[in-house]
Amino acid sequence: MDGAIARARSERGELVLLRRGDAVELRVNGVFVMDTAHTGTERELAAATLRAVEGTDLRVLVGGLGLGFTLQEVLADPRVREAHVVEIEPDLLDWHRAGLVPQTAGVLRDDRVRCHVGDVAEVITAQPAGSVDVLLLDVDNGPGYLVLDANAAIYRAGFLARCAEKLSDGGTLAIWSADTSPELRAALEEVFGGCEERAIPVRLGRRETTYHLFLAVR
């Protein structure tokens, strides 16, 4: 049966978790954010970045939680010592804890996870310099398709420079985007001196599209 599993209101609007067949879907203000049927690129955001990072005792920061697939992939790497997850919608954390997203059940119970409720920009700004090895950002659809206008600054050079300052030497920032973005690429190149863009083909039902990961190393 299809229908709403949970609903909440915050200052940003309405958050809804829906059942669609076997899948669970997240919507904000009626806009599709993601579902549990197509999660390859959310998982690859973590997997590709962790493959590129050396060392052990890794400190990872994930923003935001969404349906939990990026975090689940982070936790699958035994080298991860701490996984900080930042989510702006407190109700979403409660829904995970209540088991409403069975596909990623238990991610918040892992001992390595530290939850932060708030804006990822503020939480990152509050971190000590050099304290993060892997920074994974998937808070919106990308700079060209924002669900929340306030997230525009996350894709600009000023905030990306703050991310660079919080990364350890050799630490990596990776950003998920629904589309390519020459502006984001240019901002990352300006701040980090380089950027790798990976275009990943995705099939959404009958539609084929490409999602993008942007990786930059400090």
Ligand SMILES: C[S@@+](CC[C@H](N)C(=O)[O-])C[C@H]1O[C@@H](n2cnc3c(N)ncnc32)[C@H](O)[C@@H]1O
């Ligand atoms: C596309 S989902 C993340 C999907 C996630 N990668 C996964 O694997 O399920 C985006 C999430 O970021 C949250 N979010 C949006 N803006 C945010 C911000 N500025 N700071 C923290 N979380 C934010 C949303 O509420 C939503 O849960």
